[in-house]
Amino acid sequence: MRMRKAVQTDAELGPETRSELHRWVRERLRLSAPEEQALLDAFDGVFLQHERLWQQSKQDAIQAVSAGFTERLNRMREELTARDATSAASRGTSRISSPT
Numbered sequence: 001m002r003m004r005k006a007v008q009t010d011a012e013l014g015p016e017t018r019s020e021l022h023r024w025v026r027e028r029l030r031l032s033a034p035e036e037q038a039l040l041d042a043f044d045g046v047f048l049q050h051e052r053l054w055q056q057s058k059q060d061a062i063q064a065v066s067a068g069f070t071e072r073l074n075r076m077r078e079e080l081t082a083r084d085a086t087s088a089a090s091r092g093t094s095r096i097s098s099p100t
Contacts, residue, residue: 018043
């Protein structure tokens, strides 16, 4: 027999934003003002650190993609230059071997 998952209400899901988390702490934990502020400051510090890491990771990924694209573009240029040189050489050889 298959069990059904209970549908969670918004209140059961918990906070999803910083402001919701701040409100949740204030309403649920009933801490003194200094304790509440210390907890919220700690949360904010963790969030900021993770946001910095996420931004750096995003920048690293963009730079890696850009470097890969630049490398690919340079290889294609080299291939085209080599083809042009080969094509020019074969045209030059065909002029020499066929009298006009």
